[in-house]
Amino acid sequence: MAEHTLLDDAMVRLDEAASHLSIDPDVIEKLKYARETTKVRLMIRMDDGSRKSFLAWRCRYDDTRGPTKGGIRFHPGSTADEVETLAFWMTFKCAVMNLPYGGGKGAVQVDPRKLSKAELERLSRAYIQAFARILGPDRDIPAPDVYTNSIIMGWMADEYAQIVGQHEPAVITGKPISLGGSLGRGDATARGGYYLVRHLAADLKLDGQLRVAVQGFGNAGQHIARLLGSDGHRIVAVSDSGGAIFSDNGLELDALLRAKTEGNSVVATAGTNGHEVISPGQLLGVECDLLVPSALENMIHEENAASIRAKLVLELANGPITPEADGILKAAGTVVLPDILANAGGVTVSYFEWVQNRQGFYWPVEEIHQRLQAIVEREGRAVWNVSREKGVTMRTAAYVHALERLAESIEAHGTQSFFQS
Numbered sequence: 374m375a376e377h378t379l380l381d382d383a384m385v386r387l388d389e390a391a392s393h394l395s396i397d398p399d400v401i402e403k404l405k406y407a408r409e410t411t412k413v414r415l416m417i418r419m420d421d422g423s424r425k426s427f428l429a430w431r432c433r434y435d436d437t438r439g440p441t442k443g444g445i446r447f448h449p450g451s452t453a454d455e456v457e458t459l460a461f462w463m464t465f466k467c468a469v470m471n472l473p474y475g476g477g478k479g480a481v482q483v484d485p486r487k488l489s490k491a492e493l494e495r496l497s498r499a500y501i502q503a504f505a506r507i508l509g510p511d512r513d514i515p516a517p518d519v520y521t522n523s524i525i526m527g528w529m530a531d532e533y534a535q536i537v538g539q540h541e542p543a544v545i546t547g548k549p550i551s552l553g554g555s556l557g558r559g560d561a562t563a564r565g566g567y568y569l570v571r572h573l574a575a576d577l578k579l580d581g582q583l584r585v586a587v588q589g590f591g592n593a594g595q596h597i598a599r600l601l602g603s604d605g606h607r608i609v610a611v612s613d614s615g616g617a618i619f620s621d622n623g624l625e626l627d628a629l630l631r632a633k634t635e636g637n638s639v640v641a642t643a644g645t646n647g648h649e650v651i652s653p654g655q656l657l658g659v660e661c662d663l664l665v666p667s668a669l670e671n672m673i674h675e676e677n678a679a680s681i682r683a684k685l686v687l688e689l690a691n692g693p694i695t696p697e698a699d700g701i702l703k704a705a706g707t708v709v710l711p712d713i714l715a716n717a718g719g720v721t722v723s724y725f726e727w728v729q730n731r732q733g734f735y736w737p738v739e740e741i742h743q744r745l746q747a748i749v750e751r752e753g754r755a756v757w758n759v760s761r762e763k764g765v766t767m768r769t770a771a772y773v774h775a776l777e778r779l780a781e782s783i784e785a786h787g788t789q790s791f792f793q794s
């Protein structure tokens with residue numbers, strides 16, 4: 374039997390959305406396949422003088438609505454299937470938020486924790502050397518993703534500038550502020566999700582202090598814990614790749630953040646402040662109102678979805694719930710705020726960074742937050758309305774909302790009926 378890929382799962386969502394709309398078959402034909410996916414081997418010199426090669430990809434999935442936009446992931450498990458699926462999701466995410474972008478994504482199959490800083494810099498620059506002809510502020514604009522960060526984006530922007538012979542900060546977003554990055558990019562992904570939950574709280578019948586569990590404690594996970602914690606909500610469980618930690622009275626966030634800054638897992642805080650170690654599986658079953666998957670894709674699947682007790686799931690990670698698990702959560706009455714809406718704050722502030730780079734005029738952080746909040750609330754409300762009107766989940770509603778926009782753009786180039794008339 375053919376292997377069931379991540380992209381197959383993504384197509385299930387596309388077909389489901391299409392079944393609620395009357396759109397031209399041309400649109401589906403265009404969105405079923407990536408426009409281009411380039412695979413290369415990056416060869417770098419290691420500190421010990423040896424050479425080592427790493428597989429790398431860049432996918433431009435669809436650029437009908439604008440230049441392709443999407444992060445670069447450094448992960449040992451990355452594959453072409455994962456890159457294309459993430460690029461497909463970016464296509465829909467940008468359309469949900471009405472950003473003038475298509476979707477793209479990139480990855481290097483590497484465990485960056487095993488590289489020295491100098492090796493990491495050489496690898497980041499090698500990525501840009503390999504893909505410079507695909508990239509550009511009007512073609513394809515990368516950003517950070519799992520295990521990449523603003524320092525890496527700064528090296529990459531510098532490498533691109535050296536290749537094209539001029540300053541071109543808008544080619545990449547998520548840069549350090551001093552190199553043309555935007556204020557507010559650091560916590561944008563979590564902040565977008567936070568604004569979404571706040572905006573829909575009354576509709577979702579959320580009231581008072583929430584109990585929150587956060588799976589994955591990197592950029593997205595740490596910031597959502599901080600934002601919700603500062604509103605008085607109780608973070609009762611968090612996990613990272615080293616394990617999970619729980620406190621019924623609420624975890625001490627400063628201790629968790631300190632552990633991460635010192636390069637440790639959250640489990641290093643066990644035994645202090647009432648923190649106790651639980652298994653990663655137990656985290657999903659913790660008694661809470663809100664579960665925030667903020668790690669990797671497919672973490673919530675057929676085998677563990679039934680253990681979830683949260684009433685609401687905010688998908689800060691991309692694709693953390695499989696279609697089978699979606700069905701289980703729907704049957705249990707759990708509302709899922711889907712990735713393409715819930716974590717779109719990151720790409721939205723990336724868009725602001727690109728706009729500021731191009732206009733050469735930079736906004737204060739308050740303006741970034743206001744603009745982000747306005748877009749999240751506008752599109753979050755639109756998706757909520759589609760969900761009510763069509764009686765579908767928030768995920769299907771988000772896909773329907775995005776697909777309508779994509780269809781309009783694709784159809785504007787002419788459809789079968791146009792060419793036959």
Ligand SMILES: NC(=O)c1ccc[n+]([C@@H]2O[C@H](COP(=O)([O-])OP(=O)(O)OC[C@H]3O[C@@H](n4cnc5c(N)ncnc54)[C@H](O)[C@@H]3O)[C@@H](O)[C@H]2O)c1
Nearest residue numbers: 519520562589590591592593613614667668689690691719
């Ligand atoms: N950073 C962004 O702007 C952004 C934007 C949109 C979506 N996302 C998505 O959010 C997710 C997290 O991204 P990030 O930028 O926070 O990455 P990150 O590398 O900063 O953090 C990832 C976290 O997940 C943890 N993790 C890995 N395997 C785990 C496991 N098996 N169980 C529990 N935790 C595990 C890691 O230890 C780390 O704490 C990804 O799906 C990413 O695509 C990020």
